[in-house]
Amino acid sequence: MLAAMPDSAPSPLSAGGPALRDGGDACPGTLRLHRADDGALARVRVPGGVLSADRAEALLAAAGRFGDGELHLTSRGNVQLRGLGAECGGGLAELLAGAGLLPSAAHERARNIVASPLAGLDGSPALGERLAELDALVCASAAAASLSGRFLFALDDGRGDVDALGADVTLIADGDAFLLRIGPGDEVFRIPVAEGPRAALRAAEAFLRAARDSGAWRVKDLPDPVRSELVRAVGAAAGPAEHRPRPRTAKAPEPGTHGPGDAVETTPGSGAAPETTPGSTDALPGAHRHANPHGPAHTAAPDNPPQAPPASAGALAVDVPLGRLTPGQWRLLTATARRYGGELRLTPWRGIVVPGPFTGAEAADALGALAAAGLITSPDSPWTGVGACIGRPGCAKSLADVRAEAGAALGPAGRLPVYWSGCERRCGHPHGEWIDVVATPDGHRISYVRGERRDPPATVRDDPAALAAAVAAARARAL
Numbered sequence: 001m002l003a004a005m006p007d008s009a010p011s012p013l014s015a016g017g018p019a020l021r022d023g024g025d026a027c028p029g030t031l032r033l034h035r036a037d038d039g040a041l042a043r044v045r046v047p048g049g050v051l052s053a054d055r056a057e058a059l060l061a062a063a064g065r066f067g068d069g070e071l072h073l074t075s076r077g078n079v080q081l082r083g084l085g086a087e088c089g090g091g092l093a094e095l096l097a098g099a100g101l102l103p104s105a106a107h108e109r110a111r112n113i114v115a116s117p118l119a120g121l122d123g124s125p126a127l128g129e130r131l132a133e134l135d136a137l138v139c140a141s142a143a144a145a146s147l148s149g150r151f152l153f154a155l156d157d158g159r160g161d162v163d164a165l166g167a168d169v170t171l172i173a174d175g176d177a178f179l180l181r182i183g184p185g186d187e188v189f190r191i192p193v194a195e196g197p198r199a200a201l202r203a204a205e206a207f208l209r210a211a212r213d214s215g216a217w218r219v220k221d222l223p224d225p226v227r228s229e230l231v232r233a234v235g236a237a238a239g240p241a242e243h244r245p246r247p248r249t250a251k252a253p254e255p256g257t258h259g260p261g262d263a264v265e266t267t268p269g270s271g272a273a274p275e276t277t278p279g280s281t282d283a284l285p286g287a288h289r290h291a292n293p294h295g296p297a298h299t300a301a302p303d304n305p306p307q308a309p310p311a312s313a314g315a316l317a318v319d320v321p322l323g324r325l326t327p328g329q330w331r332l333l334t335a336t337a338r339r340y341g342g343e344l345r346l347t348p349w350r351g352i353v354v355p356g357p358f359t360g361a362e363a364a365d366a367l368g369a370l371a372a373a374g375l376i377t378s379p380d381s382p383w384t385g386v387g388a389c390i391g392r393p394g395c396a397k398s399l400a401d402v403r404a405e406a407g408a409a410l411g412p413a414g415r416l417p418v419y420w421s422g423c424e425r426r427c428g429h430p431h432g433e434w435i436d437v438v439a440t441p442d443g444h445r446i447s448y449v450r451g452e453r454r455d456p457p458a459t460v461r462d463d464p465a466a467l468a469a470a471v472a473a474a475r476a477r478a479l
Helices: 053-066 091-099 128-140 193-210 226-238 327-339 360-372 402-408 464-475
Strands: 034-036 039-044 050-051 069-071 081-086 111-117 151-155 169-174 176-182 187-192 242-244 255-257 312-319 343-346 351-361 386-388 417-423 434-438 443-450 456-460
Touching: 034 193, 050 053, 053 069, 053 081, 053 091, 053 327, 053 343, 081 128, 111 128, 111 443, 128 151, 169 193, 169 312, 176 226, 187 193, 187 226, 255 360, 312 360, 327 343, 327 351, 351 360, 386 402, 402 417, 402 434, 402 464, 417 464, 434 464, 443 464, 456 464
Parallel strands: 111 151, 151 169, 386 417, 417 434
Antiparallel strands: 034 039, 039 081, 050 343, 069 081, 169 176, 176 187, 187 242, 255 312, 312 351, 343 351, 434 443, 443 456
């Protein structure tokens, strides 16, 4: 049944401060929906972002049968269905459970696991077996059912991409071992690979015990002495601590082809924020820079410059403009997956990796079709790195149609990602290093954010040309 939900707690970036357990867990799921202005909203957890072609088809069927037909990617590699009917809860849960997307009703909002999307595809270590094991352990733990929808596990293949997301419990592949990180600290503990998933679960269960008095939702919300004791207690069972600073910024998989030998060492990282509940859908900005922001997304490719065909590819990566996929785009992605590797991997940066293998000609043909459908297949696209919350007209709290504004302000791809928010909650904002654009009653406020720090903001009044120029200049900021 549909359960009405309160608004999300404030973002830690807002005046509301850290989110504590002073009310119910407001994160939506598939059994407890959020009531938005365009209907109900369901968030379907997809551990590691890994979807078989059959499960991808089931999600599309659910979106078409119960919602507005579209699928929205989140900043944790999950999927949101929007425009759901008020009485759809039972039917939606039955469909998703039948597809294997709801293995445990008690744990459906606790299955928040991100994983390096290119793991095992470009010469990096594969993580699929450990991902499945961790998900199964979480679903089998009675205690883990009490984890909030904000708590996050991460499995990093060693390149530092999801290590940078600021997860509560992170496993980092390092040769024949995992490095276990608790919260945002720089200490890690070396453990055998086979023990990694169980160690991650034990750390989450230890957090729940530590959070009883403080009411914290996440490790970073614990009082400093409690957090330090949690790390010490977890480390005592793992062995001596090692110093390994968490990456500050991470590079998402670039749109295009990826193959063996492309894997990179740990790089600076940019993280994704905990998913907070957005308001309501509006139309996706058009594909070209000055297209009608309310035009259909599939009419033209989003300025993808032609790329030289590869000799072969282990995977293809595409980005999704503002994370919104039409039914046609989703069908094409699913069909491509079914023809080659059999699965899709949703990324925490609102993109999709399609595992292969592909020959050079197959990769070029597939990328051409995906580009023609309106997906981003080149890092030079002006849409690369551009994100936004739902905004008006659906979200009651939003002060602007920020998706249309983001489309109108498109320019050359910038060094830094930019995220447009319709209000101070900043639903779905990234972490790490990014440009923050927030609608205010007086116009828009633009800030440069580095982790928990931000430069003094600049305010741009209601002048679209000046706003576009200010955002472009901020994104081009040098290191």
